[in-house]
Amino acid sequence: MHRPRAGARSGGGLVPEVPHVDTAGLTWRESSHRDPQSAGVEGVEVAPLPDGGVAVRNSGHREGPVLVYTRAEMTAFVLGAKDGEFDDLLESA
Known part of the structure; x- marks a missing residue:
């Protein structure tokens, strides 16, 4: 997957530097509001981070x-x- 380098222009703004997240040990959860007819279809999972942020x-x-x-963004x-x-x-x- 291609991702612009940090500081590169993207659509009218700068692409922010994305911090590395160690996902080991995170507690992921998924919404219970899923279509029961769509078994096996992907969803979105979220996990709280130690610094108060949220991983998705x-x-x-x-x-x-x-x-x-960040917590403010979420x-x-x-x-x-x-x-x-x-x-x-x-x-x-």
């Missing part, structure tokens, strides 16, 4: 990349999701 990964590719967010995302700011991304029923 694709449960179908557990050895793949891990994204790291708080903003979760509150936005609760307020419906991302509802347009969901398939209409």
Whole structure:
């Protein structure tokens, strides 16, 4: 997977340096809000980090990349999701 180098321009901003995260010993969890008809389909897993941040990964590719967010970034995302700011991304029923 190609990833721009830290400091490279990407779309209008700089690509931040991504810290290495040792995932050994993290307690990963996945939402229970999964489509029961989609057995085996990947989901998103999250794990709290010792510094208060949150690690995020694709449960179908557990050895793949891990994204790291600060507590403030995750708080903003979760509150936005609760307020419906991302509802347009969901398939209409």
